[in-house]
Amino acid sequence: MIDDVAKDYLHNDLRQVREVMLWKLEGLSEYDIRRPLTSTGTNLLGLVKHLSIWESRYFGEVFDRPFSEPLPRWHDAREHGADMWATEHETREQITDRYRRVWQHSDATITALSIDSPGYVPWWPRPEVNLFNVLVHMLTETGRHAGHADILREQLDDSTGTTAEYAKGQHDAAFWDAQCVKIEQAARAAAGFTEDSPL
DSSP states (O other): OHHHHHHHHHHHHHHHHHHHHHHTTTTOOHHHHHSOOSTTOOOHHHHHHHHHHHHHHHTTGGGTOOOSSOOOOTTOGGGTTGGGSOOTTSOHHHHHHHHHHHHHHHHHHHHHSOTTOEEEOTTSSSOEEEHHHHHHHHHHHHHHHHHHHHHHHHHHHOOOSSSGGGSSOSSOHHHHHHHHHHHHHHHHHHTTOOTTSOO
């Protein structure tokens, strides 16, 4: 009984955070969803592409239920890092539609298997796993990237939250400017900076 509750709980959380990932693309230009927003090239559409590829593997190959579409191979050196960005030939719709198809495939695997069903992850140090391990891993991984997407989206247009309903905060720009000044002052004081210390 508790196994079913745990599986449903994890599965529902995964469903919710997947939707957050797609919402982070809404209303943005092609350029803004693709452009590198960190020194390592992290970008919003690349995060979605990355999650679609890895979720397809974890709920596919790991349980001998491979996803039906060809995807870049994780061990192909020529493809290293290609899962983290979209080429000019890959459309937003191709990537987001594939992510939704991956969800369907993953959901079918999760529904069909018990939480203790065995799987095998050859790239993990302890490759013998079960569905519980993979559910927790993919929920953690997707949540981690949703956090990245939160920050990237906020940098682009100040949108925050998990849905359009919560995209704009309860405070105006003046409030946030004052908040940042307060936080900066606390950081400088903690570091022992004086008013004359350079930034």
